[in-house]
Amino acid sequence: MSDCLFCRIVSRQIPSQIVFEDDLALVFQDLNPQAPTHVLIIPKKHIPSLADAAEEDAALLGHLQRVAGRFAREHSLEKGFRVVTNSGRGAGQSVDHLHYHLLGGRAMTWPPG
Ligand code: 5GP
Ligand code: ZN
Numbered sequence: 001m002s003d004c005l006f007c008r009i010v011s012r013q014i015p016s017q018i019v020f021e022d023d024l025a026l027v028f029q030d031l032n033p034q035a036p037t038h039v040l041i042i043p044k045k046h047i048p049s050l051a052d053a054a055e056e057d058a059a060l061l062g063h064l065q066r067v068a069g070r071f072a073r074e075h076s077l078e079k080g081f082r083v084v085t086n087s088g089r090g091a092g093q094s095v096d097h098l099h100y101h102l103l104g105g106r107a108m109t110w111p112p113g
Contacts (some may be wrong), residue, residue: 006097036105
């Protein structure tokens with residue numbers, strides 16, 4: 001989608017600090033990090049939110065989680081990390097392209113705010 005911020009990051013129309021890429025996924029640094037490690041893991045396919053993911057996206061969703069686990073292993077997050085997606089404005093979603101925040105490098109509290 002040409003008017004979607006994260007689609008524009010995928011197509012390099014908007015610059016970002018990309019840390020991993022494959023055919024299906026992109027991982028890049030969050031512009032406003034909330035932890036020493038804070039990256040966004042997104043599908044290259046435009047899916048507005050988790051609530052919009054379809055049955056045909058099941059393998060893609062699984063792939064994104066494996067990308068998250070591998071990123072954590074390769075970036076010394078053995079003390080722990082958190083993967084979260086905000087779905088909908090009420091949950092704090094501000095960009096309407098599915099993304100998982102991966103946060104690490106500090107202690108996490110529960111419940112999240
Ligand atoms: P949400 O609020 O939708 O869960 O998360 C959106 C995230 O995207 C926020 O953490 C915000 O800092 C990040 N973000 C917004 N605009 C940009 C951008 O242009 N580049 C990058 N790298 N991150 C962005
Ligand atoms: Zn998009």
